Amino acid sequence: MDQPDLTPLQAVRARIARAATIAGRKATDVELIAISKTHPPERIMPLIEEGQRVFGENRVQEAQGKWPALVEAHADVKLHLVGQLQSNKAEDAVRLFDCIHSLDRPSLVSALGKAMDKAGRQVPCFVQVNIGEEEQKGGCAIADVPALLASAREAQIPVIGLMCVPPAGIESAPFFALLAKIAADNGLDQLSMGMSDDFETAVMLGATHVRVGSALFGARD
Ligand SMILES: *Cc1c(COP(=O)(O)O)cnc(C)c1O
Numbered sequence: 001m002d003q004p005d006l007t008p009l010q011a012v013r014a015r016i017a018r019a020a021t022i023a024g025r026k027a028t029d030v031e032l033i034a035i036s037k038t039h040p041p042e043r044i045m046p047l048i049e050e051g052q053r054v055f056g057e058n059r060v061q062e063a064q065g066k067w068p069a070l071v072e073a074h075a076d077v078k079l080h081l082v083g084q085l086q087s088n089k090a091e092d093a094v095r096l097f098d099c100i101h102s103l104d105r106p107s108l109v110s111a112l113g114k115a116m117d118k119a120g121r122q123v124p125c126f127v128q129v130n131i132g133e134e135e136q137k138g139g140c141a142i143a144d145v146p147a148l149l150a151s152a153r154e155a156q157i158p159v160i161g162l163m164c165v166p167p168a169g170i171e172s173a174p175f176f177a178l179l180a181k182i183a184a185d186n187g188l189d190q191l192s193m194g195m196s197d198d199f200e201t202a203v204m205l206g207a208t209h210v211r212v213g214s215a216l217f218g219a220r221d
Contacts, residue, residue, distance in 0.1 A: 035213030058083025113155030132167035161190025
């Protein structure tokens with residue numbers, strides 16, 4: 001059902017809309033985050049000009065290098081951090097990003113809490129869950145989610161939902177369903193899940209934020 005006359009952005013939006021409709025949801029309830037990591041401003045600009053307003057990066061330093069100028073030119077652009085965050089970069093992250101998807105450990109709760117206090121800026125966060133219980137992966141262990149949420153609340157960090165990156169190479173759907181259940185169990189209604197290979201599945205399972213890179217920008221080097 002590929003429609004060759006659509007731009008990549010139009011095609012991804014159409015696929016999100018179709019998946020949402022099938023699931024009885026509204027396309028407008030799903031935020032498309034264009035993941036622009038590794039891509040230079042001249043690749044990002046056309047998407048902004050086409051109307052995309054929400055972007056994601058996975059490294060603080062890379063984002064600091066290329067986004068201030070883009071945001072200056074388009075004040076309504078929003079920038080999300082979707083990659084692991086070191087505690088010593090918390091202040092920079094709070095200053096630059098409008099949403100952080102990778103809150104995953106107590107030390108980061110305290111660093112972000114202090115950084116938000118200092119900046120006088122409350123940045124909405126997702127708690128990232130290590131949904132496949134993978135050794136090498138970032139994210140809070142499933143069993144530790146309630147305690148991390150409690151400490152984030154204590155630090156007055158606005159946690160709006162849960163985020164995951166399922167294990168590579170196997171079907172994502174069970175992991176998306178599990179994340180949705182954990183979120184519901186903890187009274188959270190926003191879900192950051194789904195990337196280029198599986199965003200339609202994620203939308204059907206309740207994603208409120210999908211993080212799509214290569215389907216919009218092409219393959220990364
Ligand atoms: C790179 C990245 C994405 C986008 O991946 P694509 O497969 O290119 O869509 C989404 N989420 C996170 C956390 C990423 O690091």
